[in-house]
Amino acid sequence: MSATPVRRRTGSPGRPGYDLDSLLAVAVRVFNERGYDATSMDVLAKNLGLTKSSIYHHVAGKEELLELALNRALSGLFAVTTEAGATTGRSVDRLEHVLRRSVDVLVAELPYVTLLLRVRGNSEVERRALARRREFDAVVAELVAGAVAEGDVRADVDPSVTSRLLFGMVNSLVEWYRPKPDHPVGEVADALVAIAFDGLRRS
Secondary structure, eight states: OOOOOOOOOOSOOSSTTOOHHHHHHHHHHHHHHHOSTTOOHHHHHHHHTOOHHHHTTTOSSHHHHHHHHHHHHHHHHHHHTTSHHHHSSOHHHHHHHHHHHHHHHHHHTHHHHHHHHHOOSOSHHHHHHHHHHHHHHHHHHHHHHHHHHTTSSOSSSOHHHHHHHHHHHHHTHHHHOOOBTTBOHHHHHHHHHHHHHHOSSOO
16 A cells, blocks of 8 residues: 655745754654654644744644654665565575665664554554555565575464564664664674574574
């Protein structure tokens, strides 16, 4: 299911220094801190130091900000599934590529993915986002099934369960990972792949 196109309004830019991207970044931070449903346009205006009318120069309302934010997270994840590493080669290698690159996307778009993982389907915008998440889950489950058929992944666990467990690990990063020089994202991706594909027990 494709998302409904979002209007981008033109006109006077409210307060100097705020374009749509910077406005969206502040809105997402506030949504994550307070919860989307508990965030009013008055609260957004206060956090931005703008009047509500200035915000309306950019968007129709907070629902449009939510849709822009969720689409940004989802677009990053779906882009991974079209990369060469995700579309060529053995299924297990393609699966590993998707896992690694999903970690990259999550870290690069951490506030946006955090918001995506918190939606519960309380509005049409959220329901569309959840539908797209299910589409992404289906792509991963298909890769797992292909890896099972090719003999590279154990066959005694349902592929849909395996894909959910794998991305449960990826998604848990929003709760604890914060970029640090001594904790680079590449090492986190390496650890996740090692645990997912090789396990913890030493042979």
